[in-house]
Amino acid sequence: MSALPHTPSVAFELDGQPVTAHPGETILKAAQRHGVEIPHLCYTDGLRPDGNCRACVVEIAGERTLAPSCCRAPTEGMKVQAASPRARKSQQMVVEMLLSDMPDVGYQWNDNEPDAPELIAVSACASSATGELNSKNAPAVGQHGELSAWADRLGVSVRPTLKALRREQPAPDLSHPAMAVNLDACIQCKRCVRACREEQVNDVIGYALRGAESKIVFDLDDPMAESTCVACGECVQACPTGALSPKTHIGSQKVDRKVESVCPFCGVGCLITYNVRDEKIISVDGRDGPANHGRLCVKGRFGFDYAHHPDRLTVPLIRKPGVPKEVRPYGADWRDTFREATWDEALDLAAGRLKTLRDTHGRKALAGFGSAKGSNEEAYLFQKLVRTGFGSNNVDHCTRLCHASSVAALLEGVGSGAVSNPVNDVEHAELIFVIGSNPTANHPVAATWMKNAAKRGAKIVLADPRITDIGRHAWRTLQFKADTDVAMLNALIHTVIDEGLVDEAFIKDRANNFEALKANVMGCSPDAMAPVCGIPAETLREVARAFATAKSSMILWGMGVSQHVHGTDNARCLIALCAVTGQIGKPGSGLHPLRGQNNVQGASDAGLIPMMFPNYQRVDNAGAHAWFEEFWGTKLDEAPGYTVVEIMHKALAPDSDPHKVRGMYIMGENPAMSDPDLNHARHALASLQHLVVQDIFLTETAWLADVVLPASAWPEKTGTASNTDRMVQMGRRALNPPGDARPDLWLIQQIAQRMGLGWNYEGEESGVAAVYDEMRQAMHASIEGITWDRLERDSSVTYPCLTPDDPGQPIVFTDKFPTPTGRLQLVPASVIPAAEKPDADFPLVLITGRQLEHWHTGSMTRRSTVLDAIEPMATASLHGDELARLGVAPGSLVGIRSRRGRVQVRVRRDDGTPRGTVFMPFAYVEAAANLLTNAALDPFGKIPEFKYCAVAVERLEVAAS
Structure with a gap:
């Protein structure tokens, strides 16, 4: 990191002015804090100072040689000159020498041919230009990024004699879908090496050869696409010249605005900055948030373009009469199944039929699935709608399938x-x-x-x-x-x-x-x-x-x-x-x-579960029940509702069952891909008398809907999300929804109003601040001190946080537990076998899960250009011994079957997968792993057994050797 070993605060003189350095601070960091600019290239916030570029040298009284300020600590009474004639001459010389060896052009995809691997010359190698410096999170500026910017600041131009000595330019490496390697722009600052090896600890980028021949390499000087690079892009964010740059065809454009938000993928909750131009996100940078400190992964950095995909839903859709309910293959024409509708028509039909089913068959006839991909405010309002409008606690979301x-x-x-x-x-x-x-x-x-x-x-x-x-x-x-x-x-x-x-x-x-x-x-x-x-x-x-x-x-x-x-x-x-x-x-x-979805913690906290009100207050607890009846001003169901898989069972219950589920409202969930035993789940969804689906794409679940409501993607909304660390974090709208799509918060309120609820949340962004404040009151025991204004200012606050000046409590249970006795309750556990064991017909065990490039059911990530280019195909991983037993090579097509379904998939060798086991990610609709999985439930958490079921694998073809 940037700080040196701990030392007391020291007073010293900088350019004739008295200044103070904080403990462990370098001269460069102290100068930045006091508003004094010192050129630097090999240093950036968050990385260990290396002192190898010598652009940051300063003159220290009494010392013969100039000192690199990035790795030199001040001492009491030291006199430092950052812009003395001697220091400035050296700084200018370093910048001029480096600039003299820069290429005339960079490389980028042709904007007019985004799908064609056709190179064009551009004026900048690196990403967007804003004029910012001295920040790890600032995009590179000028033709050659930070180097050009410092040259401008220092008044440096390259002399013709130096230009004549320019080295031969190496060919660019454009093999990777996400990033371009232009070593002709490399100044060997080693920021990429430190970012890869010391920050991300991926150990891919290194140094090879010596002297003038030395260069940055990936693994053993492999092309980037053939190396073990995981495409986190940390090297791109660290590079000061554009030698490593985004390869997307929009990567070099200047930005119109920057919007601070939070990543929409996993539960880590990385803070990000959207760079927007012409109402499109053109790149994403990591921010110095408490969970990530500027770091991102391949999804967070390169998975943003799903929001602009042509598959986005832009108008309300209503199912045509008599069209069978079935999941159609990707690319099928929706016009064969649905027709376009106005918002009034779609909302009236969506809410009207739900209301009719409730009034005709009782409160238990309806259920709702909310989303862990939306905001806390949406989750809170959705569960409130189900409890007060539908009249039951039949509300759940993907936490049931997660933790x-x-x-x-x-x-x-x-x-x-x-x-x-x-x-x-x-x-x-x-x-x-x-x-x-x-x-x-x-x-x-x-x-x-x-x-x-x-x-x-x-x-x-x-x-x-x-x-x-x-x-x-x-x-x-x-x-x-x-x-x-x-x-x-x-x-x-x-x-x-x-x-x-x-x-x-x-x-x-x-x-x-x-x-x-x-x-x-x-x-x-x-x-x-x-x-x-x-x-x-x-x-x-x-x-x-x-x-x-x-x-x-x-x-x-x-x-x-x-x-x-x-x-x-x-x-x-x-x-x-x-x-x-x-x-x-x-x-x-x-x-x-480790929580899965970006807001599965927050959605659960907000009450999007059938047995708990917000803040985990049981619905069958008399005190909690009475409090929420008074708070919401209505009678509430006293019995816990059904969970995800139980709701699917109830959808197929006989008409004589008083708890048969006949209508559902599903917001941002895709149970037709994420539930176990998909044939059963899809049959259940198709059997509903009325299904309303609210989403950004025509998902597998949406194909089964009667009404489809086009909603807003995460970059198109303002709201909070709570990460796995209990940090409530602010997401800000960077874009407007496409076409006639609408914000989810607005849609929930429209359904509520048509079901007779007199809600009125005033304010910008569909009243999100008002909804948050109501949710804060409902969750006063944990987030009372986290106001909307505080989140707008600080972006991230950890709960429990009970007063406005409470910094939040990242470590809890320090003196007592929030149990009735204040003590931890130990619960013995006995060995219980899996619900389904391998046998002669199904001799292998299937384990399902996720992979780096794709998230959950793939509806977002498989519509991201970079992510789908890296992992375009469904695969199953088996140990090499299993492949040999089957007589297949990696890449061969196999059939995998269980007692519930069958898929065809290509095999991948992975000796980390144990013998007798198959591993499959569940993001691929063409080989949906959950067609195979078992819906057997844990009796306490009611979670399905995704991690164990019996399967058989058979050879269909052998890959060419």
């Missing part, structure tokens, strides 16, 4: 459904236990904090049936057999208790039910569990000892833990492991379920 079992265990055990510590608190951890998660693919920026912690000396333990990329940084890897999580975790807890490693004070003062837990695990010794889980007993003991004896150990987990019929038990074991070792309530420790 519902984790939340169930956390609420039961610690009294809160959110994380105890933020992800980047791993910098204070001595041991990091990552289980059931592939963070480099699913939460790439979060993974950078883990990888940096490992470089610092922390021990990472990866526990997963699949060995994923984070395993490269692991101290120990526990590749346990799928479905044996509880056996393995109980063995760790057994070791802690058996070897006297329990934190007795924590158990005595802060936990209940220890004796029951102890009795439960006594039969789960490492020796007994090793054959069950496949991990040697001594390795289990070693990991348990390390976790218990570390000063601070932190657990992070993903859906590999939660998406099982024993998902709640898995999470109970993780809570117990933290509790018996006292590893909770302090820095570098605790429990962190």
